[in-house]
Amino acid sequence: MAKTPTPAELLPGLSYKPPEKGWMDVKPDFRPGTYCNPASPKWMDWISYPYAQPRSIPDDNWGLPQDWKEIVLQGMEDRLERFRSLKVFFDICVRCGACADKCHFFLGTGDPKNMPVLRAELLRSVYRRYFKTIGRALGEIAGARDLTEDVIKEWFFYLYQCTICRRCSLFCPYGIDMAEMTLLGRELLASVGLNIDWAMASVAQCYDKGSHIGAPPQAFKDMIDFLAEENERITGITTPVSYNRKGAEVLFVMPSGDYFADPGTFTMMGYLLLFEHIGLDYTLSTYAAEGGNFGWFISHEMGKRLNAKIYAEAKRLGVKWILGGECGHMWRVCNQYMSTWWGPVDFLEKPVSPITGTRFENAAVHKMVHISEFTADLIHHGKLNLDPQRNAHIKLTFHDSCNTARGMGILEEPRYIINNVLPEGNFVEMPPNTIREKAFCCGSSSGINANENMELRMQGGFPRANAVRFVADKYGVNHLGCICALDRATLPTLLQYWVPEVEVTGITELVGNALIFPDEMERTTDLRDRDLVGFGEAEEAGEEEE
């Protein structure tokens, strides 16, 4: 009979000191809740991705193709030639450890392999073994190791525990970009049939029907028309929507989360109110119905395939330039990749605000402006009639979305908008080491906002939630603002676990709340049908007296 363990004996670190194992000998523990399901062959077939077959993570056999090793090594060689950055990132790291404790997944899981330096080493060790003389000769002594199925499994586990947020890169003295390594590592996994279902389903739907949620054009129109009706019900203002209209000045592209999922829908209502307020000559495309791009989370090639429709629709509709909604990774893809993939974009004009005349020089090449840049410019020129008191029930803090803030430097614009649509004193910043360039990631981006890996997501988002909780406790913050649809999809869940008293909102929703129209109804609620503070109370008091 086995001896019943004491509490201390249940914890390996306390009951005995296990012999020091090198990191290469520690295998990942595929505990349910910590990994994403492998992609269904159905989705992979839709987009002609190779080696589609049913797979299960707990199975020993992951159904890799016979020549998987050659495919991966050839893929690595190709990428080392194509991306000099990858070779530099592999060679230059001195293991100083500056990045080690900067990853939200390390801070949440406590797993040392989520230290970016070690996550990179998972790939780097194979690079050394097959592409460096010293690694070929000395093997493990030189930090090199053979490529085995176990290594592939480890890649799958940890490369999908990186949200390509780049916080680690900020602290790296060499600027090594873990995000790029993760993306290229995921490409290698995809080349032997290993993808995650949540991202792949979204990609296939988007490729086939136009949006991640798989809404056909009719459903897209139907849903946005409904949100326009909601605007009319709440504000009395008609916000007619224009679809596929040739000759419009601006094509507006937003992530699908904004027209199907709350609280994004309220941001969508805010866009429509804003455009009506300024009389913008815009149109939506039922084909470029998705600004987000889960393809980029799988491979650069798939990112390009999904992105194609944005310029194609801009060209077909003959617009002058493109305006983008509140989305994080869409913004990085559109700014950093789109014009490289498809340029030169000579069929569009350099974006100029038709309301203020501002020329968006920063968008001169790719011809796309972010809604926060556009709105901040409108406010700066006094073009919006705003009543911040309509947001008096909202005590806000702001989450800098990794792609817009750290990736693209959109730091001041959302804050400028917030300060103009909220009463003074209703905006509170989180501590400096958790915002702006140093913002902690939501923990669920880059295609891993699946349901089956919820424990992992809650761990990854813990540092973010911890800072939100601080301002909620100290200042009574009740809303977390963001300009990213993935944030709007995932932060409510994160906060439900860690800080349930705080809700999530897009910034254009707050603009929509605050906009004053000349012929509007008396406003007593916000766009979510919640009572406004100090509006309609006099009337109610009068009724009571009668």
Add this chain to the structure above:
Amino acid sequence: MQLATLLSQKKAAILGRWLTMIYESYPPETAIFLQKEKNRFDNPAGYRISEGLEGLYGALLQEMERDQVLTCLDEIIRIRALQNFAPSQAMAFIFLLKNVIRQELAEEIRKENLAADLLDLESRIDGLALLGFDVFTKRREKIYEIKADEAKRRISGLMRKTGLSEDGLL
């Protein structure tokens, strides 16, 4: 001298050792980090665990409302209920306090003949552990709840359009 007085006098040493033991339930590299980094935002787990432990220790020293005790337990358990621990491992930290007290106060307990007090204290630590099971279960249930809620939220706009509230669909 009473055990309660000793516990107050040696609070720093006992708490420190208890905390170290919890940190040692993580991989060595992580344990070092949790111990070393003092900024509450750069080391959220270390901060919340240490806050929770201090609260629990206070609960043993003086009367405390049950809700407050549950809050202190939750500080720690909601982290460990997610991490790579079996439930027994996630909860073992409460019982570790017994080891710490027996070690830290061994001599005083023997000299002052405080065995009866010690048994009483250990029973209260057992009580903490039982309350901890309530918290652990709630946290695990919470995970399933947020999964379900997120699934609903993904199509909540559509549900509103069709006139179905979230509750109406269920």
